[in-house]
Amino acid sequence: MTQRSRRADARSAAEWFAVMRGPDADAERAAFETWRALPANAEAYARLDATWDESLFLANSRTGRDRDLMRVRRKMPPAALLAAGIALLTLLSAGLMTAQMGWLGSAGTQTPAATTIAAVDGVRTLTLADGSKVTLDRDAALSDLSSPRERRFTLLRGRARFDVAHDPARSFIVDAGAGSVIAHGTLFDVGFEDGAVRVVLLKGSVEVRDRQAAKSSPHGSRLLAPGEELVMRVGIMGVPSRTDASRLAWTEPMIGFDEVPLAEAVAAFNRGGGQAVRIERGGDGAKRVSGAFRRDDPKSFADALGASFGMTVETTADGSLLLREGKSDVR
Incomplete structure (x- = not known):
């Protein structure tokens, strides 16, 4: 040139x-x-x-x-x-x-120390210093890197919901994987799922950016409207689409299913983190799940499935609960 x-x-x-x-x-x-x-x-x-x-x-x-x-x-x-x-x-x-260089005083001249926020046994909601609220799913963790100039967080694992307090002087940014979400006084979810990052907007507006591509590609960022979601993988920015209402209820203590295929029900339950429930290959068949279950009790969920479908429930070496075809052996 x-x-x-x-x-x-x-x-x-x-x-x-x-x-x-x-x-x-x-x-x-x-x-x-x-x-x-x-x-x-x-x-x-x-x-x-x-x-x-x-x-x-x-x-x-x-x-x-x-x-x-x-x-x-x-x-x-x-x-x-x-x-x-x-x-x-x-x-x-x-x-x-x-x-x-420090010519404007001491504020913002040093990189802030990261503070890690985690939820271990169940869903946890807390209020941040600026008045925003964050809800962490079970086993999720978040790093707070906020400074006087911006409110910035990194999702380390799991899923989180952000209810952002309006502050035009300090942007609100959530980094997850290779992407960033820039919020504008809004309510949204960010979570890791099957090697990807899923962003769901409940209200307000957010911009989703691929940090590796946003500065060199016209397709490196997307705007979401309320009720839309976007899935992003490394180097691949998804297209906004309407979200499934079932994805919005994870902050509630119970999870409900109505004639949902067994594999889909187990996958939805596992998104909450914690002890995983797995199905032996070929064991899902045409089974469908109905009922309400506590999100923080994987053992009771697995036992209920075992009793309903005549499957055994075994604890594997990695700590997960495996459903096998055969006579139910609920313990």
């Missing part, structure tokens, strides 16, 4: 950067995605976006929130807009640098 074409790409990126953060963003989104589909344009836009992301703490201050790039765009020609956009990003980067 020549120096001249790089300048052209940067100029277009600066204009789009202003447009997508202004009141015309929704109306212009289709044209923007078409423009960003070109790798060179995506790369140019990502460079500006990266600088902006690194400077969120200043952009969320009163000075940053008072910036209306679209108001500038309407009054200035493209060349002047480019200079203004780059100047603003330079200012934000300079603010980030001075904060990291």
